[in-house]
Amino acid sequence: MTEKLVVIGNGMAAGRVLDHLFERDAGRYSVTVFGSEPRVNYNRILLSPVLSGEKEFDDIVTHDQAWYESHGVDLRAGVTIVSIDRAARTVTDSAGLVTSYDKLLVATGSSPFVIPVPGANLPGVVTYRDLDDVNAMLAAAQKGGSAVVIGGGLLGLEAAAGLAARGMKVSVVHLMPTLMERQLDAAAGYLLQGAMQSRGVDVFTKANTKAVVGDSGKVEGVLLEDGRTLPADIVVMAVGIRPNAALGKAAGLTVNRGIVVDDEMRTSDPDVFCVGECVEHRGQCYGLVAPLFDMAKVVAARLMDDPAPRYEGSSVSTKLKVTGVDLFSAGDFNEADDREDIVLRDASRGVYKRLVLKDDRLIGAVMYGDTADGAFFFDLLKTGADVSDMRDTLIFGQSFVGGANQDPNAAVAALAASAEICGCNGVCKGTINEAIAAKGLTDVAGVRAHTKASASCGSCTGLVEQLLSISLGAGFQKADVEPMCGCTELGHDDVRRLIVARELKSIPQVMQELEWKTSCGCAKCRPALNYYLLCDWPTEYQDDSQSRFINERVHANIQKDGTYSVVPRMWGGVTSPAELRAIADVADKFAIPTVKVTGGQRIDLLGVRKEDLPAVWADLNAAGMVSGHAYAKGLRTVKTCVGTDWCRFGTQDSTGLGIKIERFMWGSWTPAKVKMAVSGCPRNCSEATCKDVGVICVDSGYEIHFAGAAGLHVRQTDLLGKAATEDECIEIIAALTQAYREQGRYLERMYKWSNRVGLETIRAQIMDDMPRRKALYQRFVVSQATAQTDPWAERVAGKEAHEFNPLMMELAEAAE
Amino acid sequence: MTMHMSGWIEVGGVGDVPLRGSRVVRAPGGDIALFKSADGHIFALRDQCPHKMGPLSQGIVHGRSVTCPLHNWIIDLESGEAQGADHGCSNVIALRVEAGRILLDARALALEAA
Numbered sequence: 015m016t017e018k019l020v021v022i023g024n025g026m027a028a029g030r031v032l033d034h035l036f037e038r039d040a041g042r043y044s045v046t047v048f049g050s051e052p053r054v055n056y057n058r059i060l061l062s063p064v065l066s067g068e069k070e071f072d073d074i075v076t077h078d079q080a081w082y083e084s085h086g087v088d089l090r091a092g093v094t095i096v097s098i099d100r101a102a103r104t105v106t107d108s109a110g111l112v113t114s115y116d117k118l119l120v121a122t123g124s125s126p127f128v129i130p131v132p133g134a135n136l137p138g139v140v141t142y143r144d145l146d147d148v149n150a151m152l153a154a155a156q157k158g159g160s161a162v163v164i165g166g167g168l169l170g171l172e173a174a175a176g177l178a179a180r181g182m183k184v185s186v187v188h189l190m191p192t193l194m195e196r197q198l199d200a201a202a203g204y205l206l207q208g209a210m211q212s213r214g215v216d217v218f219t220k221a222n223t224k225a226v227v228g229d230s231g232k233v234e235g236v237l238l239e240d241g242r243t244l245p246a247d248i249v250v251m252a253v254g255i256r257p258n259a260a261l262g263k264a265a266g267l268t269v270n271r272g273i274v275v276d277d278e279m280r281t282s283d284p285d286v287f288c289v290g291e292c293v294e295h296r297g298q299c300y301g302l303v304a305p306l307f308d309m310a311k312v313v314a315a316r317l318m319d320d321p322a323p324r325y326e327g328s329s330v331s332t333k334l335k336v337t338g339v340d341l342f343s344a345g346d347f348n349e350a351d352d353r354e355d356i357v358l359r360d361a362s363r364g365v366y367k368r369l370v371l372k373d374d375r376l377i378g379a380v381m382y383g384d385t386a387d388g389a390f391f392f393d394l395l396k397t398g399a400d401v402s403d404m405r406d407t408l409i410f411g412q413s414f415v416g417g418a419n420q421d422p423n424a425a426v427a428a429l430a431a432s433a434e435i436c437g438c439n440g441v442c443k444g445t446i447n448e449a450i451a452a453k454g455l456t457d458v459a460g461v462r463a464h465t466k467a468s469a470s471c472g473s474c475t476g477l478v479e480q481l482l483s484i485s486l487g488a489g490f491q492k493a494d495v496e497p498m499c500g501c502t503e504l505g506h507d508d509v510r511r512l513i514v515a516r517e518l519k520s521i522p523q524v525m526q527e528l529e530w531k532t533s534c535g536c537a538k539c540r541p542a543l544n545y546y547l548l549c550d551w552p553t554e555y556q557d558d559s560q561s562r563f564i565n566e567r568v569h570a571n572i573q574k575d576g577t578y579s580v581v582p583r584m585w586g587g588v589t590s591p592a593e594l595r596a597i598a599d600v601a602d603k604f605a606i607p608t609v610k611v612t613g614g615q616r617i618d619l620l621g622v623r624k625e626d627l628p629a630v631w632a633d634l635n636a637a638g639m640v641s642g643h644a645y646a647k648g649l650r651t652v653k654t655c656v657g658t659d660w661c662r663f664g665t666q667d668s669t670g671l672g673i674k675i676e677r678f679m680w681g682s683w684t685p686a687k688v689k690m691a692v693s694g695c696p697r698n699c700s701e702a703t704c705k706d707v708g709v710i711c712v713d714s715g716y717e718i719h720f721a722g723a724a725g726l727h728v729r730q731t732d733l734l735g736k737a738a739t740e741d742e743c744i745e746i747i748a749a750l751t752q753a754y755r756e757q758g759r760y761l762e763r764m765y766k767w768s769n770r771v772g773l774e775t776i777r778a779q780i781m782d783d784m785p786r787r788k789a790l791y792q793r794f795v796v797s798q799a800t801a802q803t804d805p806w807a808e809r810v811a812g813k814e815a816h817e818f819n820p821l822m823m824e825l826a827e828a829a830e
Numbered sequence: 831m832t833m834h835m836s837g838w839i840e841v842g843g844v845g846d847v848p849l850r851g852s853r854v855v856r857a858p859g860g861d862i863a864l865f866k867s868a869d870g871h872i873f874a875l876r877d878q879c880p881h882k883m884g885p886l887s888q889g890i891v892h893g894r895s896v897t898c899p900l901h902n903w904i905i906d907l908e909s910g911e912a913q914g915a916d917h918g919c920s921n922v923i924a925l926r927v928e929a930g931r932i933l934l935d936a937r938a939l940a941l942e943a944a
């Protein structure tokens with residue numbers, strides 16, 4: 015008969031114990047989980063990105079409903095246990111229902127501490143612990159106004175940054191002279207204060223809260239000891255936590271601050287285990303996840319009667335999850351006579367690093383502004399290695415210690431296999447490397463899935479990427495790790511996410527909010543930002559022509575001698591005598607030296623002088639022709655073959671469909687150029703299987719292929735799916751293009767995007783998830799409404815005239 | 831166009847050059863590129879990249895530099911020097927801004943023309 019395991023508390027520690035338990039033996043226990051929160055298990059430490067808008071709740075769920083079902087776990091969400099009867103081996107819930115157990119696991123976590131000042135229980139005073147708290151803050155933020163956060167520790171600052179990102183006017187009230195004084199020394203605390211203030215958060219240090227004020231049944235402000243009152247529509251108390259040990263105490267378990275456990279994670283009752291923040295182990299209570307995950311491994315082993323693993327305490331390190339603030343701290347950095355400090359400051363880069371040594375061993379580390387060596391120092395600290403022979407260069411980090419090494423991966427390459435990469439989940443380098451080799455992993459998502467590294471707070475993603483790059487060499491797309499350019503530390507994906515999350519709607523705003531290091535960007539980031547803003551806010555964003563490469567600025571391709579080429583659209587590659595005549599006339603009239611048929615089924619006029627462009631376009635417009643966007647990171651051509659109109663093998667009207675697609679999609683901007691083709695049968699005369707999107711007509715309908723290329727890389731398309739009608743075909747192609755527009759990094763061709771995010775992911779979005787397909791399609795349609803104006807006609811009408819009219823100077827006369 | 835006694839030639843107004851953009855001045859001795867940086871400063875260079883004569887006026891202006899449209903060399907607007915690993919220099923044309931008008935040094939232009 016299976017034994018009954020009852021778990022009280024469905025938080026991070028409990029979730030992790032169950033993971034380990036089912037890894038070992040899924041069948042041994044029948045499990046019942048009680049959780050006060052009315053929801054499934056989620057990653058509590060990612061509540062801050064949910065608050066700031068960088069993530070959704072769905073993104074942070076660790077076990078969804080299906081998980082409980084497939085593992086046969088009876089989840090009682092929203093049910094609180096009120097007592098434990100150890101003699102009868104039962105627990106009782108708030109409804110009076112009694113459940114019996116063979117083994118009991120107490121994982122009740124801790125509760126936020128509320129300072130008992132007058133007004134502390136007014137409506138509008140919240141703590142920061144669970145999703146309900148986040149929802150309360152979001153509701154307040156929606157109305158705007160002011161927020162006061164009491165407590166300048168990790169949680170308080172994350173709450174403050176999140177509320178500020180949501181548009182509230184935020185003040186932080188902190189009792190101590192500097193922020194996060196338990197993890198940071200004063201110097202780093204000051205730098206952090208500056209960073210918070212530059213996000214618009216006011217910081218009051220040495221400020222003692224006297225009362226929360228408000229009469230009409232709602233908070234109105236916070237009164238400080240010195241008499242000042244800070245206005246507030248919401249007050250967040252984040253002053254500390256207290257282990258939830260009362261239930262254990264009432265049941266007669268040994269309890270000090272937390273529920274006392276031994277190195278086997280057993281309480282004073284051998285059938286009752288305890289894990290998480292409610293635990294006290296060797297006199298220590300923890301408030302971070304890394305120790306809880308260490309404990310969870312031991313608990314799971316014990317539940318399986320494996321006596322080997324023991325819990326012997328954890329060293330912890332801290333990182334603050336406020337986007338753009340880089341800080342790391344670990345160990346002990348109090349001043350004392352027997353200790354030696356090594357400090358490095360670089361004001362221009364805003365970097366501060368301090369190492370504390372005792373008896374030639376590293377016992378503490380604080381880093382602000384540059385935390386790349388965090389893992390290296392944390393490893394030295396935990397292993398207690400003798401650092402005397404690297405003392406002189408230690409502060410410069412690992413790459414220096416190992417000799418002047420230019421390889422950016424050197425620091426990570428030199429880490430021992432036992433070095434911890436992911437602090438949250440306690441995953442070391444060796445484990446990750448083994449998984450990469452054994453499972454053939456090629457990306458961070460794979461590493462996450464198989465080892466959990468970087469699956470929690472995500473701050474070790476860069477390290478994981480470096481490990482991948484070391485293992486796979488050129489096979490790893492290192493672009494993933496790279497900042498957009500020298501102007502920022504953020505990569506393309508982060509920038510895109512933040513543009514949407516923080517509703518950034520102009521280039522200066524992006525640069526200000528995301529702390530660009532240059533005054534107005536560079537030739538790499540500006541065009542990318544211009545595209546992202548255009549794509550994300552199609553109806554609001556004002557295109558910035560000075561952030562476009564010359565070809566897109568003047569809607570013609572620059573040539574080596576400074577002249578331009580002009581390629582009119584030739585819908586689906588079909589032309590007429592009238593169009594050809596007009597092209598011929600233009601070539602004669604403006605003495606255009608070369609007229610050439612392109613590889614894209616249309617005609618190129620090469621060698622046009624810039625001043626002549628508007629007049630050339632005017633003549634082409636008059637004959638009904640518009641820009642072919644041969645210069646654009648946008649839709650270029652839709653090549654077709656002759657299909658059922660003429661061809662004896664044609665199965666569908668490939669020419670007609672190609673024209674429809676081109677008429678519907680022209681003018682759209684995309685991360686890189688997009689080329690399409692439609693072939694009337696699998697003989698494929700329009701070469702559809704090496705295009706970004708290619709349609710092959712067959713008797714039963716249309717096969718839609720994508721992610722092909724025939725330029726620098728030749729890549730055959732993958733089959734996305736089939737459509738029965740032309741309309742369905744167009745809907746699929748537009749939805750696919752929109753997904754690429756939203757997810758692709760600037761200059762990333764469709765096939766590279768597909769290689770990065772995966773064919774299956776894309777197919778699931780477009781072919782399997784109908785509501786999603788429709789929504790993507792709808793967004794494409796909305797953006798086309800503003801995109802489809804012929805840029806040539808606009809310039810013929812006078813737009814950006816300064817581009818085409820040089821200033822004149824009669825130098826010969828003047829110099830006389 | 832007026833010839834100033836000092837040998838300064840007026841070519842247009844500050845407002846004729848777009849912010850973070852440029853304007854070409856057609857001169858008998860060859861094109862000159864006027865640039866305006868984000869902070870409103872005007873610069874003038876010979877409109878020729880030291881690399882392969884690319885028209886710098888067609889590049890993207892950022893900070894006090896311009897990226898050449900042909901092969902992405904980055905040219906400093908103050909000195910005309912190529913930045914980073916690239917070497918070469920585009921001639922700087924002396925200029926003055928008076929009452930919103932841009933004046934170029936006629937002698938520099940004459941030299942250019944010669």
Ligand code: SRM
Nearest residue numbers: 571579611612613614615616644689723724725726727763
């Ligand atoms: C004109 C044309 C050659 C021709 O005379 O046939 C041409 C000309 C240029 N191609 Fe192309 N490509 C032309 C068809 C192609 C094709 C064939 C096709 O589209 O079916 C390809 C291979 C298919 C593909 O893209 O996968 C092609 C792959 C490239 C590439 C490599 C792209 C890649 O991602 O690997 C570049 C370089 C780039 O974009 O960075 C390029 C870049 C260029 C540029 C824009 C080079 C430049 O930056 O100045 C040339 C501009 C000349 C001009 O001013 O018109 N061209 N180019 C063709 C114009 C087609 C059109 O009607 O719009």
Ligand SMILES: Cc1cc2nc3c(=O)[nH]c(=O)nc-3n(C[C@H](O)[C@H](O)[C@H](O)COP(=O)(O)OP(=O)(O)OC[C@H]3O[C@@H](n4cnc5c(N)ncnc54)[C@H](O)[C@@H]3O)c2cc1C
Nearest residue numbers: 023025026027049050059094095122123290291301302303
């Ligand atoms: C906003 C925020 C950000 C954080 N950021 C970080 C970070 O960056 N790094 C880090 O290491 N740590 C961070 N932490 C701390 C981390 O989340 C906790 O250490 C961790 O969640 C503790 O896990 P636990 O399982 O012990 O407790 P919890 O996750 O709190 O789970 C306990 C659960 O038990 C339930 N419960 C309690 N009593 C009962 C009862 N009687 N009956 C039924 N259910 C009950 C509670 O409702 C709760 O859901 C953060 C915490 C917060 C709130």
Ligand code: SF4
Nearest residue numbers: 573574612613725726
């Ligand atoms: S292949 Fe394309 S990019 Fe290369 S020279 Fe020919 S037109 Fe230019």
Ligand code: FES
Nearest residue numbers: 879882884898901
């Ligand atoms: S001509 Fe300017 S970079 Fe080549």
